[in-house]
Amino acid sequence: MLKQRPFLIEALTAIGLIAAPLVLPHLGFAPNTVNRILVWGLFGLGFDILFGFTGLLSFGQSAFYGTGGFVAAYLLTRAGFGNVLGALIIGMIAAAATGYLIGLIALRRTGIYFAMITVAIAEVFFFVEFNPLSDFTGGENGLPGVPTPSFDLGFTSIHFTNGWSLYQFIALCYFVGVVIALRIVRSPVGAILSAIRDNPLRATAVGHNIHGYKLTAFVIAAAYAGFAGGLLGVLQAFMPPDAFTFDTSGQLVMQTAIGGRGTLFGPLVGATVWLFLQDFLQSALGLGAAWKLVLGVVFVLLVCFLRGGIIGGLADLYRLVSGKRKRMDAEMEQEAADAEATLQPPPAPMQAKEVAHPAYSGPILKATGLTKRYGGLVANSDIDFSVNQGELRGIIGPNGAGKSTFFKMLTCEIAPSSGQIVFEGRDITGLKVTEVCQLGLTKSYQVNQLFTGLTVRENLTIAALAELRGKFRLDLFRTLAGVKGLTEQVAHTLALVNLTRRADTPVSELAYGEKRRLEIGLALATSPRLLLLDEPLAGMSPRERLETVKLLKSIARGRTMIIIDHDMDSLFELAERVTVLQEGRVLVSGTPEEIKANAAVQEAYLGGVHGEIAA
Amino acid sequence: MISWPNLVSQLFNGLALGALLALISSGLTIIYGTLGVLNLAHGAMFMIGGYAGFVAYQYTESFILAVIAGSLFVMLLGVLMERVIIRHFYHRPHEDQLLVTFGLGICFVELVRLIFSSQSQLVPPPALFQGITNLGFMFYPTYRLAVVGIVAVALGALFIVLYRTRLGMIVRAGIEDSVMVDSLGINVYRVFMVVFGIGAMAAGFAGIVNAPVVSLTPGIGDDILVQTFVVVVIGGVGSFPGAILGGLIAGEIISVTSMFNPGYAYVMLFAAMTLVLVVRPHGLLGVQGRE
Numbered sequence: 001m002l003k004q005r006p007f008l009i010e011a012l013t014a015i016g017l018i019a020a021p022l023v024l025p026h027l028g029f030a031p032n033t034v035n036r037i038l039v040w041g042l043f044g045l046g047f048d049i050l051f052g053f054t055g056l057l058s059f060g061q062s063a064f065y066g067t068g069g070f071v072a073a074y075l076l077t078r079a080g081f082g083n084v085l086g087a088l089i090i091g092m093i094a095a096a097a098t099g100y101l102i103g104l105i106a107l108r109r110t111g112i113y114f115a116m117i118t119v120a121i122a123e124v125f126f127f128v129e130f131n132p133l134s135d136f137t138g139g140e141n142g143l144p145g146v147p148t149p150s151f152d153l154g155f156t157s158i159h160f161t162n163g164w165s166l167y168q169f170i171a172l173c174y175f176v177g178v179v180i181a182l183r184i185v186r187s188p189v190g191a192i193l194s195a196i197r198d199n200p201l202r203a204t205a206v207g208h209n210i211h212g213y214k215l216t217a218f219v220i221a222a223a224y225a226g227f228a229g230g231l232l233g234v235l236q237a238f239m240p241p242d243a244f245t246f247d248t249s250g251q252l253v254m255q256t257a258i259g260g261r262g263t264l265f266g267p268l269v270g271a272t273v274w275l276f277l278q279d280f281l282q283s284a285l286g287l288g289a290a291w292k293l294v295l296g297v298v299f300v301l302l303v304c305f306l307r308g309g310i311i312g313g314l315a316d317l318y319r320l321v322s323g324k325r326k327r328m329d330a331e332m333e334q335e336a337a338d339a340e341a342t343l344q345p346p347p348a349p350m351q352a353k354e355v356a357h358p359a360y361s362g363p364i365l366k367a368t369g370l371t372k373r374y375g376g377l378v379a380n381s382d383i384d385f386s387v388n389q390g391e392l393r394g395i396i397g398p399n400g401a402g403k404s405t406f407f408k409m410l411t412c413e414i415a416p417s418s419g420q421i422v423f424e425g426r427d428i429t430g431l432k433v434t435e436v437c438q439l440g441l442t443k444s445y446q447v448n449q450l451f452t453g454l455t456v457r458e459n460l461t462i463a464a465l466a467e468l469r470g471k472f473r474l475d476l477f478r479t480l481a482g483v484k485g486l487t488e489q490v491a492h493t494l495a496l497v498n499l500t501r502r503a504d505t506p507v508s509e510l511a512y513g514e515k516r517r518l519e520i521g522l523a524l525a526t527s528p529r530l531l532l533l534d535e536p537l538a539g540m541s542p543r544e545r546l547e548t549v550k551l552l553k554s555i556a557r558g559r560t561m562i563i564i565d566h567d568m569d570s571l572f573e574l575a576e577r578v579t580v581l582q583e584g585r586v587l588v589s590g591t592p593e594e595i596k597a598n599a600a601v602q603e604a605y606l607g608g609v610h611g612e613i614a615a
Numbered sequence: 616m617i618s619w620p621n622l623v624s625q626l627f628n629g630l631a632l633g634a635l636l637a638l639i640s641s642g643l644t645i646i647y648g649t650l651g652v653l654n655l656a657h658g659a660m661f662m663i664g665g666y667a668g669f670v671a672y673q674y675t676e677s678f679i680l681a682v683i684a685g686s687l688f689v690m691l692l693g694v695l696m697e698r699v700i701i702r703h704f705y706h707r708p709h710e711d712q713l714l715v716t717f718g719l720g721i722c723f724v725e726l727v728r729l730i731f732s733s734q735s736q737l738v739p740p741p742a743l744f745q746g747i748t749n750l751g752f753m754f755y756p757t758y759r760l761a762v763v764g765i766v767a768v769a770l771g772a773l774f775i776v777l778y779r780t781r782l783g784m785i786v787r788a789g790i791e792d793s794v795m796v797d798s799l800g801i802n803v804y805r806v807f808m809v810v811f812g813i814g815a816m817a818a819g820f821a822g823i824v825n826a827p828v829v830s831l832t833p834g835i836g837d838d839i840l841v842q843t844f845v846v847v848v849i850g851g852v853g854s855f856p857g858a859i860l861g862g863l864i865a866g867e868i869i870s871v872t873s874m875f876n877p878g879y880a881y882v883m884l885f886a887a888m889t890l891v892l893v894v895r896p897h898g899l900l901g902v903q904g905r906e
Contacts, residue, residue: 057710059717108892111709112653113852116844117888123841124885131878246837250717257714289733293725300718303711304700 013178017171021164031163032235033279037271038167038174039231044256044267045181046224051253052262053185054217055197056110059249060118061225063102063125066244068095068226070129073143073239074136084149088173088230095226096219103218107211110200119246126244143239162237170231177224181264183477184220188465191480193217195462198451205413205449206526207437207466216474254299260311269310360425364389364530364560365410365441370419372405372584379405381584383419387530393562394575394592398604402584403564404446407532410562411443412436423530438471443532444523446564448515450507456518457490457503463525464489489525496555497521498547513544517551524555531555533563537570545570572596580604620753625874626867631759631828633866634766635821639839640846640858641773642817648790648853649810652701652712656720657818658840662833664689664819665826666727669738678741682823689819690812697811702804720836728833735830738823758827765824770859773817777855786810790853842869845884849891851901860899 024034043065050056072091075081106117129137137143149169150159160169184190195203196210203210233239242248251274252267259270274295281291306313363386370383380402387393397403408414410421412433421429423441436442451459464486469475480486494500497517502510510518516536523531536552537545549570552563556574565571571578572592580587580595582604588595595601643657654660668685672678696719704712739745740758748757777783785806789796797803822836829835842865850861868887872880891899 051710055708055710057713105889105892108896112647112713113848115653115709115713116848117892119841120845120848120885120888123838124881127878127881131876132882246841250721253714253717254721290725290729293722293729296718296722296725300700300715300722303715303718304703307707307711 009182010179014175017175020171021167029276031167033275035167035170035235037268037275038170039228039235040252040255040271040274041265041268042170042174042177042231043225043228043252044259044271045177045264046221046228047252048256048261048264048267049181049184049190049193049224050217050221051256052264052266053190053197054193054214056107056214056217057115057253058106058118058218058221059115059246059253060102060106060121060125061221061252062122062244062246062248064095064099064222064225065229065232065248065252066125066129067098067222067229068092069229069233069239069243070137070143071095071226072230073146073233076147076233077143077145077239078136084147084234085151088227088234091230092223092227095229096223099219099222099225100215103215103222107214107218118249122244122246122249126246129241129244137241138239140241142241143233144237146233146237146239148234148237166235170235173227173231177227178264181224185264186480187476187478188469188480188483189213189216189474189476191458191461192465194454194458195451198453199449202445202449202451202522203462205411205433205437205442206463206522207434207442207471208462209434209472212472216476254295256309258299258302258309260309260313263309263311266309266311273310361389362425363387364391364424365562366422367410368420368422370406370409370421371417372402372409372414373417379584380409380416383581383584383586385579385586387560387562389560390558391560392556392574392576393560394571394578395562395564395581396566396568396571396578396595397581397587400583401581403581404534405584406581407443407534407562407564410532411441434471437466437526437528440527440529441532442523442526442528443534444520444536446534446538448519450515450518450522452507455504455506456499456510457494459507459518460490460493460521460525461486463522464493467526489527493521493525496524497551513540513548516540516544517548520548520551520555528559530560530562533561533565535565536563537565537567549574621874622871624753624755625870627755627759627763629867629870630863631762631766631866632870633863634763634770635825635862636839636842636846636866637859637862638766638769638773638821639818640843640850640862641770641855642814642821643843644847644850644853644858645777645786645790645855646811646814647847649786649793650701650705650807651793652704652716653709654701654811654814655713655716655840656696656723657716657815657843658836658838659720659723660689660693660815660818660836661822661825661839662727662831662836663692663723664822665738665831665835666731666736666822667819668823668826669736669831672738678738678827681738682820685823686816686820689822690816692819693815694808694812696815697808701811702807705807720840724833724836731831731833733833735832737830738826740827762824762828766821769817769820769824773813774855776813782806782809842884845888847898848888849899851898854898854900857898857900 020034021031043061047058047061050058068091071094072087075087075090076084081087102121106114106121109117130139148160148162148166150157160166192203192208192213195208196213200210229243232243255270255274256267257270258273259266259268277295278291281287281294287294302309308316365387367383367385370380370385371378372380383406395403405414409416412428412431415430419429420427423436423439426439428436428439451462454462461480465483468483468486468489494503497520499514499517499521502514507515507518516539520533520536533552537548540548545567552561552574563571563574575592577589578592578595579589580601587600587604588598590598639657639661643654647653664685667688668681671684672681675681700715700719704715744758744761746757747754748760777786785796785801789803789806793803846858846861846865849864850857864887865884868883869880872883
């Protein structure tokens with residue numbers, strides 16, 4: 001929705017903001033109300049990047065709103081600072097810096113812990129503002145006398161006083177805020193933020209430092225909050241102490257959910273509804289204090305029945321009316337295209353990422369004495385394992401042999417109890433899964449770990465970005481199209497896993513076999529030199545297996561692979577050497593022929609059944 | 616300003632507050648541990664317990680009946696809330712659960728404000744515990760001492776339910792692994808309903824027991840909710856012993872800091888929480904894995 005024609009949304013926003021003073025007075029909106037809505041909307045832009053896009057629900061935004069507001073107001077009223085815009089920006093920076101420090105603490109945990117910690121933060125800031133810092137903040141009196149902005153342009157000076165005059169200034173700030181937020185959301189960082197909301201585990205595994213990106217989103221939200229807080233003071237000519245209350249955070253959360261999260265404009269819509277209803281219920285219907293109860297009930301009903309809020313609901317409605325026909329046509333087209341695609345020759349194999357130190361020629365992976373204990377249970381015991389460059393190794397073993405645990409240790413998802421893992425001559429024991437992926441070692445999961453809310457193309461984009469940009473980079477204002485080689489790499493991976501025709505389909509609509517191929521594609525898009533595949537054939541139909549074996553053969557060219565699978569026929573066909581695990585130990589290694597002929601392997605798989613039958 | 620009697624009396628205050636926080640937090644933490652839902656309306660449950668008890672007291676003039684009526688009312692409210700709304704959120708993301716319980720909390724607070732107005736209401740302590748007790752080295756309000764005893768009994772009862780009954784066994788097993796409990800053929804949904812009721816009742820009970828110490832206002836649960844969060848983060852989510860330990864720590868921090876400067880009470884509380892998060896991210900008695 002947010003990436004149609006370039007600048008369409010920016011242009012519509014500008015038109016809307018210019019038209020507002022001409023239209024809204026006729027609808028009974030006072031300029032002051034409109035200005036307040038814009039301040040909430042600006043506040044919400046950052047919050048929506050944090051909550052709607054990254055999935056981090058913070059109840060502590062009032063802390064940054066208040067910080068920015070009071071820093072700006074203090075500069076303008078007590079410190080004799082004359083430049084309003086400058087003060088607002090300094091307030092914003094102060095809020096962002098505070099956000100960075102608080103983020104370091106709050107982001108130590110995720111989910112409900114994060115929500116609880118942010119609630120506590122909001123409360124602490126409120127008390128600090130009231131008590132220890134009351135000399136600076138005016139305590140419960142707030143800071144009166146905040147001036148409005150004026151600009152001296154040399155030949156003339158513009159002074160934004162109040163009402164619609166001040167609206168021009170606030171609307172301009174909001175517009176700049178929207179433009180920046182849209183840039184961020186469409187940047188590689190924005191894409192990764194959505195991936196974090198969708199599946200943080202996989203975002204980490206494909207090589208993104210998600211903690212860094214979460215902190216980025218947190219700081220962005222704090223910066224927006226700080227600027228909006230400053231504007232609140234300018235708007236009211238007074239910095240009210242209640243900017244810091246927990247209710248402020250709560251109202252922001254509710255407005256965002258009412259308007260629609262993940263839309264950027266949701267908070268603005270939510271604030272409009274909120275302030276309109278507040279006025280309407282209080283005065284027109286004479287409900288008095290009950291207005292908040294009505295809003296609370298509306299909010300609960302929206303959360304229950306309309307998850308996407310008002311904007312989400314309208315978008316669904318639009319899709320329902322206009323989309324049905326289109327979709328059927330598209331599906332027919334697609335089936336025909338799929339039939340055609342199978343006739344095309346397979347695409348060229350994909351290059352693995354360049355070797356860091358080409359001189360190295362030993363085994364690509366060498367594990368020694370690898371052991372993993374869970375309490376008394378030994379999952380892997382003293383495994384020695386070595387794979388040469390370019391090899392295609394198979395691993396088999398009965399259920400519970402410790403194959404998946406072994407893979408998890410190799411990719412550093414879990415730390416071994418003892419032992420050492422060396423990748424291309426470098427000790428990677430104890431590194432993080434993100435770093436290991438960046439070095440060129442990753443795996444596809446036994447159970448699909450996809451970004452289910454995104455399309456196929458977006459999924460592969462996330463993975464490819466990790467390789468092209470490294471684990472953390474703050475290119476907030478670059479477009480996805482501006483990332484060199486991204487389009488090619490995604491297109492190539494799509495072709496390799498035969499999903500080109502499904503590129504813009506949401507993952508949730510894929511068939512199982514397609515999801516399995518995408519799972520492999522996600523690992524592949526990071527261009528690993530060593531690719532681990534955990535049961536890539538699991539749950540596939542015989543025909544899908546044949547196709548996937550073909551796919552595996554084609555990607556094996558130019559890279560080393562280790563495959564776990566229970567499908568012996570396929571594995572013996574693919575692998576040059578096979579290692580058999582049993583009860584957490586290496587039973588035997590050898591060529592497929594040797595393994596087939598090995599008595600111990602037969603014993604392990606048949607579990608001594610012969611003996612029992614004989615007895 | 617800082618004298619020994621003063622300090623001791625603040626330590627007692629901290630104990631009373633801590634015991635209350637422990638009880639409320641236990642309710643929050645067993646609900647979260649079992650159902651996986653963080654109930655942001657938990658503070659409202661505390662508040663409603665106070666008001667329900669207040670109404671019962673108006674009619675019966677009996678404090679004991681008020682406590683019973685208040686607790687039962689909140690338990691029923693909890694059961695109702697679980698059946699009608701929360702049940703539909705088990706398979707939705709955490710954010711949605713937070714949003715809906717947050718909204719419900721606001722509805723409860725505003726409803727109470729509508730009925731009882733924002734003015735504070737008073738519930739007198741029971742005749743038995745009125746006045747001041749001479750502890751030998753200082754005088755201390757009798758009812759506050761009684762609060763510690765009453766809450767200790769309630770925590771004991773909760774302990775027995777959790778650790779000595781079949782239901783408790785299921786709840787504790789559910790905290791460890793609710794999928795496993797489900798697949799053992801136990802109707803988890805019924806257990807969830809009961810747990811939500813018990814958890815809410817813990818808060819409601821605390822609300823009415825606390826009512827004579829403070830005066831009732833519709834917003835009384837908001838601060839308590841925040842303190843409860845800190846308790847749970849310090850103690851460890853899903854841990855009953857953690858809630859008690861965290862409650863006592865938080866109560867003492869708030870009381871002792873208030874003796875010097877009430878403005879810093881939350882700062883110190885937050886500092887303690889930060890320390891725990893840095894040193895033991897899963898809480899003092901929390902188990903790794905539950906997130």
